[in-house]
Amino acid sequence: MPLYRAEAVVLRTHKLGEADRIITLLTRDQGRVRAVAKGVRRTTSRWGSRLEPFSHVDLQLAEGRNLDTITQAVTITPFPANLGLDYERYTAGTAMLETAERLITEDREPALQQFLLLVGALRAMTGLDNPDDPKPAGQVLDSYLLRSLAVAGYAPSFDACARCGEMGPHRWFHPAAGGVLCVNDKLPGSASPAPETITLLGALLAGDWATVSASEPRHRREATGLVAAYLQWHVERGLRSLAYVER
Template sequence: MSLYRDTGIVLRVHKLGEADRIITLLTRQRGLVRAVAKGVRKTTSRFGGRLEPFMHVDLQLAEGRSLDIITQAETINAFARDLGADYAAYTAGTAMLETAERLVQEDGEPATAQLQLLTGALRALTENRMTPSLILDSYQLRALSIAGYAPTFDGCARCGEEGPHRNFHAPSGGMLCDGCRVTGSAAPSPFTVTLLAGLLSGDWATVGTSDDRSRREASSIISAYLSWHLERGLRSLSHVDR
């Protein structure tokens, strides 16, 4: 049985039999991995709480026929400990985990950039660096960008004409000029467009000066854009405190 090591964040768990669990992880070297943790539901389990959602862990796994088996797990960052006491941060974090699982392919390819982004976003939540919903919105835009779906906010997504523009169309990839506008385009305010660009680039000075109306409008646009690329919405978003 071949062994390998990797680091990752636990995205989701579900029961398998009477004592085991299938653990879904975003890992550095192999992307999305689903592996079995044997006996993890027993009170005598050697894994303790290290294989729960949000936990950032160093792992040893054994390659299996259908699912790999986790043989060792050591905590790197116990994000679950801090997020459990803050509802707004916890729900935003849950939406991040679902976003990562949906965006990363289970193809064995490295996901270094996605893992680094998720780790940084969860750390920002636990350290209360910004309103949780804003950290979530920025994370989702940047995760989409890493996956190859970066939206355009500073120019026309179709013809490239320099902005600012006032029409947003998710299927077209972002903002559209008046000449390229299509039916069904949204018309966000200029303040919202500026906020969206700041969330994508990580310009927290700009993000911090935004008003509540722009934040709500930006969240709606990001949700629509994400849903378009994932072909359905995220269940966890309905619980996020906006």
């Protein structure tokens, strides 16, 4: 069987037989890949712990007819060790993993930007890039959700009207319409968030952490609700993991 290497983040695992696992991976070059890790549930396995969700790993895989087989795993970034003891970070990270898997509709569909977004969000939330200033888990999650939706083709508009393109600021927001709406294009059921919330949403999408850090808690809470509504509309059903995130 041909061998290949892949840099990947483990998205999900489930049991196979008595000692094996099927590992769902988001890889840098091959997109989403499902592979078998043989014997990793045995207590004698030397590298099973490297294939837990959140693990950022360098893998060697053997191509298979239906599923590839992982033959080697080396840890690149130990994200599980930084997330497992913090409930807020862990639940936010779990929502990121579920989102990444949901937004990639086909296996081996190129997804470099999604991979880089996920790794970057995990690094920001765990403070690996700046240990003295780890980003708040809730805001990292909201930023990741908006940016990953944008990469997937569902970019929200927070400045121009999503229907007519007229530049704002606008006071109405509707998930199905794609973002903010002017008064002439307002749809039934549109939300009317505070202007500061709309500014915050734009900053989360752009990765403007100075503006995010300066925002008030009430505007963060309102933004979080709008992000969740936007995500639920475009992935057609809510994320199971999002229910456990402290909001």
